[in-house]
Amino acid sequence: MEQYIAALNIVKELEKNGFSAYIVGGYVRDTLLNIKSNDIDITTNALPDDLNHLFKTIDSTANKYLSCKVMYEGYEFEITTFRTDIEYINHRHPVTKIVENLEEDLKRRDFTINALALDSRGKIIDLCDGLLDIKNKLVRVIGDPFKRFDEDVLRIFRGCYLVSKLNFDIEDSTFKGMQASAKYVTYLSDERIFDELTKILKFAHYKKALSYLIKTSVLNYLKINKVIEYVINSNVRPSIDDIIAISIYINTGYEFKVANNKKRLYFDAAFLAKEGFTNLNLYKYDLDTIILADKIRAFVDNRNTNFDELVKTKLALPISSKKDLKVNANDLIKYINKPQGPWINELLHKIEKAVLENKIKNEKSEILNFIKEDNDV
Template identity: 30%
Template sequence: MPAEFVEALPILQKIRNAGYEAYFVGGSVRDVLLDREIHDVDIATSAYPAETKRIFEHTIDIGIEHGTVLVLENGGEYEVTTFRTEDVYVDYRRPSHVNFVRQLSEDLLRRDFTINAFALAENGDVIDLYHGLDDLENRILRAVGTPQDRFNEDALRIMRGLRFAAVLDFELASETFVAMKSHAHLLEKISIERIFIELDKLLTADFWQKGFRDLLAISAADYLPGFSDAQKLAQLLKLPEGFVFTNSVQAWGYLLHSLGYSDGKFLLKKWKVSKDFAGQVTHFLTAYQHRKAAAFSSEDLYHLGLSSLTLVEELLAAQGAETDFERICALSDALQIRERKEIVMTAGQIMTAFDIKPGPEIGELFHEIELAIVRNQLENSETAILNYVKDVRK
């Protein structure tokens, strides 16, 4: 067992000593079996929430209505969730009610895919009720039980499945693929924020091209904002096989470029991303379009940022185009300021020094000073700036 599980074993043992069942469950078990790094250790138990709280001295009710109690033990935090079944789903996303049960088999039946439906006992035995081990060995992603039911319950599982295919390099089982395609229209019922998270993970995965091909094949793009032009989307797949995006900004920026956007703010607003992320993507998109026409300048670096320019060069390198990382580094080294507030004099100080009244003149003058410093035509010093203003106001 990995260290994370070994550290959590006392939790399982304490629950078992109290007379209940307890297992490690979910994606962490899958990742252990695939020899991948694990992140979260989830524990499922036959103990009801109130019973779990009686076993441990320090707990927090983080989702007790769904059976989850956060256990604080030995310096760690562990989510312990009661075995449960789920009632009729509403909004194709959430169960209207959950029922606590004592049987592990009923709990595992509600999972999304067979490779996520494992339970790991404290002695290291893997409980596999849905042939997930076979699917792991054959690198197949298969829905638990009847796939139509799984996607009708929670349509976000469609995007999760595409993401798993991209992250794990798995093939979709034929019946799971068919069910995804027939239920893709239900994605319109899911919050765009949740879809963004899954699509973002897909695009930045090692095998994103596989996941993206599957996304197009099941026509999921038809139900995503601004993605209805499958032919333009397919341009994304013309990147060399095996290319991996450096980060989300590069991935979404090139995606918008493939869709023909010169300014992606309108579309990104539909995806309800943060203003900061939208700004970074827009800067990358602008930088990419500039670079296709000419080499980068000091002003490009100043206005768009070193990160945007570097991401563009990386993408050009992947496409076999000529790059100039050295030029970007040289521009960066020579840049005196990264933002306007680094100018050693403020507009107010200049107004006082030259008795300039508030109005358009000072705004235009300060902008000229800013550009002159960026272009290295003016030293960012008080003396140089004062002399510059004297000269231009003669």
């Protein structure tokens, strides 16, 4: 409530200085649905220079987005000048221009339920029938659905995000517009797709949202339809890491662009999921890799995860590293009476394997006896 009051005070301060201003977007929608929200945006006919003069701005991207971040009464707010989009580049990036009235600003927004505004007196301005769609629990795009998704293909994911968060349905013509523009998803970066999927997976109705994504065919172009089907049919709560790792495991053919450290995790987990959770593999891989590999198997096999048992098994292994062996390189050289060479590491690996597979105990005498009986030494 204090944050809302602070936002109202910004609106009143702008009005006092001769400008129009409104709280707008998701906060208004969520408040009407009794959903707690701390993300309050403000729109105004004040220009970025006016905002810089009136408030303490902490970040200004005025030249590109006509937007300023403002610290006010201890809270951070984003204030955006009334604008409209005159064209879109690459089915994603708008070219904007300043407009003088709220109506044009609201009608450029994506969905009707996101185009509600609240004035300083608490009156709701609804120029796109957002209140009716909230009542009917519908996600409806503003304007011509075919044009709006062609302009910005990311709106497909944002519409499904609203399904996941609110348990709404997608209005029929809106859904048809999504289907028609699904092919443009390849214009989006993998990072942006990951961000949007992560938002969808965050909420309770993510399976419903993912089902819509499948039906739009947008996932066909990312070659992860089968992956998402595994996720929908599973009782395990997914993350974006799971989706990428499963994609690698079943070899969808789409190579996601990810950071090198993450790529190693995904490929190791996929390999481990295929090879199985033997003592040797549990010894070889760290817990993050083991847990992710187990989740891959849980989704693909439609079973519960087995984290606790796998971690327990790993921690109970007779050794956790080569240093734990009761013999070292010097012991081997002395016992076999052979000069240093690659044979040392090869033999230590053989000893590791034998200990981990419980063929011998990690005791010096037993290890030396194992070496003695080994025909390769």
